[in-house]
Amino acid sequence: MSTTDIVILAAGRGTRMRSSKAKVLHSLAGRPLIEHVLASALPLCSGHCVVVTGHGAEQLEQALAARPLRFVRQSQQRGTADAVAAALPALHPSGVVLVLYGDVPLIERATLQQLLAAVTTTQMALLTVQLAEPSGYGRIVRATSGAVAAIVEERDASAEQRAINEVNTGVLALRTEQLQQLLPQIGCDNAQGEYYLTDLIELAVANGIAVATVAAADPSEVAGVNDRAQLAALERHYQRRQADALLAAGATLADPARFDLRGTLAVGEDVFIDANVLFEGDNRLGNNVTIGANCHLINATVGDNAIIKSHTIIEQSEVGPGSVVGPFARLRPGTVLAGECKIGNFVETKKAQLGHGSKINHLSYVGDATLGRAVNVGAGTITCNYDGVNKHQTVIGDGAFIGSNSALVAPVTIGAGATVGAGSTIAKDVAAEQLALTRAKQLTVPGWKKPTKTEPQ
Ligand code: UD1
């Protein structure tokens, strides 16, 4: 097996994006376009993966610094052939090279594998696609034998050639020696005065190298992103595809067109996801989980039979089986609900562990806290975890009851079975089974009368 190198072209300006950001760094489903290309292509690379940069080169090199890539700069954008020529010195001379575009994000690994499999010493491979509306793309011109003869760019095409529906995707694979042989022969005598990589095809045929084609089944797999409208359309297509995969996996989506997944989502049986739910990062939902409308889950794990009511945000947290969260709850990173827990409206938690059956039903902040089993936290309870400099822990034992509108000044421990009276500020530990309260005595003023309205002077 010869070495497979990969070249990803990403030097173009992306003028039509009207952006200061390099085009291939724009996001599709929460990941930069070029990351999608890398996800498909890198596993096929046994040599070097070379990214050709130009416009926004530094930005791109910085964003991809952690990836196993080589960057080459194309100083002037003189066309796709010139871009590949810039990468040539970084390639293994006796290997195979796969050329990809950074702005064609949905290319699939299986397609690229097919392409690589078609490369021999006497044959290169080109990925094409049939488009009902081919405008903007290079057309594939075939000889009467059916063999590929050339690619003609739209600007240079005759009316007859423009009627061809088979178009160039830009993706191709060939032996590096062939590239070395043919690239220097490419000129710039065309409508744009650029060095077109597509001219390689006609030159290959003239030099006795056959051109095999692989057809992409789905046009969106090879759709390029040139402007924000195309990006938005591709995002919807991608989301719909993910939604369909979830439906096939047995989840119900109230509206597959109003579902967004920017990451991964594993689902159990009979999951129900209402409209406008957004998932980011890696999420897991158990069996019979219900997610209400307008929820936002980021790296969340939700156990069997749990119900997440509408407008709830769950980040980097675990919701145990049978728990009910929301509406309008916010679980911040480090929240762990054991099981059968209840978190109600306008409750914020952070780094908080709740034992089985514990409840925080209304209007509370519980952070840096460990609650035992069956704890009941009344409305308006605040764990005062921050003294302005450091964070401190609150520990509440099994079965404790925290009366409404209490402030628990951490570090503080409330013993198992203890009760805190409503409206208390608790700054000292409370022993198990005790009642603690810090409440001014209520008094009734004898003989008090409501003031009466006086006439202005
Ligand atoms: C190109 C193809 C066309 C094909 C279409 C598919 C050529 C001449 N035309 O046209 O046949 O149907 O893609 O999407 O190849 N780039 C560089 N350096 C340059 C020029 C471009 O790195 O000097 C990069 C761009 O950043 C982009 C890719 O190459 O990632 C394609 O360039 P673009 O200008 O978008 O080509 P198209 O006109 O779309």
Ligand code: CA
């Ligand atoms: Ca393009």
